[in-house]
Amino acid sequence: MAQEIFPGRFTADPERESLTVFLIGMRANRWWKVGAVAGVAAAMPRMLRHLASTPTSGMLGFEQWFGRTTVLLSYWESPEHLRKFAADRDSPHLEPWRRFMKDLSGRGDVGVWHETYQVPARGIEAVYNGMPLFGLAKATTNVPIGPGSHTAKQRMGRPAGGATAAAG
Structure with a gap:
């Protein structure tokens, strides 16, 4: 499959x-x-x-x-x-x-x-490019990278739920 x-x-x-x-x-x-x-x-x-x-x-x-x-x-x-x-x-x-x-x-x-x-949520940084659901994104929520989450520095330090808010 x-x-x-x-x-x-x-x-x-x-x-x-x-x-x-x-x-x-x-x-x-x-x-x-x-x-x-x-x-x-x-x-x-x-x-x-x-x-x-x-x-x-x-x-x-x-x-x-x-x-x-x-x-x-x-x-x-x-x-x-x-x-x-x-x-x-x-x-x-x-x-x-x-x-x-x-x-x-x-x-x-x-x-x-x-x-x-x-691991505190503010200590997590993840990126997946052209991947199926994998790792942390598969275990939790996979969200598109958007404003406020383009760089590793921006992704690191976000509060919980911050990626969803940044992508929307």
């Missing part, structure tokens, strides 16, 4: 005071240990399906890249939403995490990592 391409320049408007950015991934340190690598990798699709089907989870959207080191970039309403998902006994996160810690942690076959950032 072809994705709609938005010709021209667009930016993202998170329409909130702040945004939580969560990066998570795994690295196949010993790629020949296919079973261990596949076992860790298999947990993520179930988590993403759960989050997509649970709008109250607070995950706004994500992008994912695969390779020896995989990366999942996700956007969340708040760090509290992210922590709640991670600790929820009914979510599909705790069981795979406990299994990893019991069976693989410290062996070095597969590495896992994450980074979390709480």
